[in-house]
Amino acid sequence: MKKWGSTGANLSSLAFLLLLIIVWELTGRAMHIPEYIVPAPSSILKVLLNNMPLLWLHTKTTFYAASMGLVIAVIFAIVLSAFMDKVKIIKKTIYPLLVISQTIPIIALAPIMIIWFGFGILPKVLVVVLVCFFPLAVNLIDGLENVDQELVELLQVMKAGPWRIFKSVQMPSVLPYFFSGLKIAATYSVMGAVIAEWLGASAGLGIYMTRAMHSFSTSSFFAAILIVVVLSMGLFKLIELLAWLFMPWNRVKEE
Amino acid sequence: MHNPKLVIKEVSSSYVHHGRELPVLNAVSLHVEQGEFVSLLGPSGSGKSTLLKIIAGLLRPALGTVILNGKELNGRTVKMGYMPQKDLLLPWKSLLYNAALPLLVQGTGKKEAYGRVRKLLPVFGLEGFENCYPSQLSGGMRQRAALLRTVLIDSEVILLDEPFGALDALTRERLQEWLLQIWEQFKRSVLFITHSIDEAIYLSDRIYMISERPGKIVLEQVISLPRPRARDIVTSPLFTEYKQILMKSLANESI
Known part of the structure; x- marks a missing residue:
């Protein structure tokens, strides 16, 4: 039986990571590297503990923008891919544009969003939506294309209605595609929110990072990076758990 | 008294490939009586599966009609016991x-x-x-x-499209014997597609031989081996005689 999370970190990579942290700590001390250039892991931890309430506030803002954007992107991607699958002309028209839109750098989009929508949460959510939408939509479209038509025909011969066919053929065969898109989108979502905040915000880990940089508080900067990593990993794991829960048939494969 | 369950009348079909029309079936006529086991025997690519799809209502014939229980189907899908090659x-x-x-x-x-x-x-x-x-x-x-x-x-008619084609020889023989037992229990009319002469003789009451594309019925052979049939019937003189007839016809066709 395949266990949930078996694709994630294993013991050996954890041990290696620990070793790297120890080496980092020791070389920092031995070579007297100044804190503002490379802070030691221990001082990063100290910042984390001392600034807990403040960091928590910023984390909440970033998480809110990221998760909200992700949810909206999921809804949009499902609606659009369903349309594109049903009406082929829409797909022919929109799909190439979708790909082109991905070549626009997000870092250039974020300031425009701020000019249009101000410094509130809206431009951040929009940036996250833009970043997350593409991997989701592409995976969903691929999934719908790869639905086994013979299975659909089989159900048609049994005189099954469209809802039954969707429920028992299309949806389950698209689910793995959906979840692999969602995993990518989830890790992008935190990054997208941080980039958007970086360029102007009243709260969030992105703005916290720029402030830390301006005051040469490198350890605070690293602490924020650590939170971003934990947040992204957490979302990633959550989605792996959802995939495990929703696709029980995938668990038996590795027997 | 002559009241066949399923009648195929002069069915022709073709498909368009690179702008050229390729005929697949050429005026195929056959019938299956109540409770009869009929095989359609022919080389691969003779349009056997196409014919089955037409009967199941998944494809429309260019010409000809499918009559089930005395009623014309005209490309409507009726509920059929249809089992395609893949499970x-x-x-x-x-x-x-x-x-x-x-x-x-x-x-x-x-x-x-x-x-x-x-x-x-x-x-x-x-x-x-x-x-x-x-x-x-x-x-x-x-x-x-x-x-x-x-x-x-x-449904009273079962359409089987090379159900044992992908299995190894031993499993295949076992399943043939077992299929006969099942059929004797359920007594449905069966139209069975195969490219194995032995399989067709062993299972059927009647065999239609279909030519290479465009598929045309070239031989109709009644198999009057007694039922229930034991496996060793395949070594009986009558079985061999049938086999010779069918092999000769197949050889003539593929030249």
């Missing part, structure tokens, strides 16, 4: 659900549907495996599950 079990559902699918599609309650499937599991040699996913079953078991599902489709 086409839903990978995300248990054997129990897969087999019960035609009943569930009909609107039978889950409890009753599962009950009926459970009763038939021993006949199909599948007891104890009802909660397995298709990926956990052997090829032979998957074919039997697909056949169980086909039998549960509430």
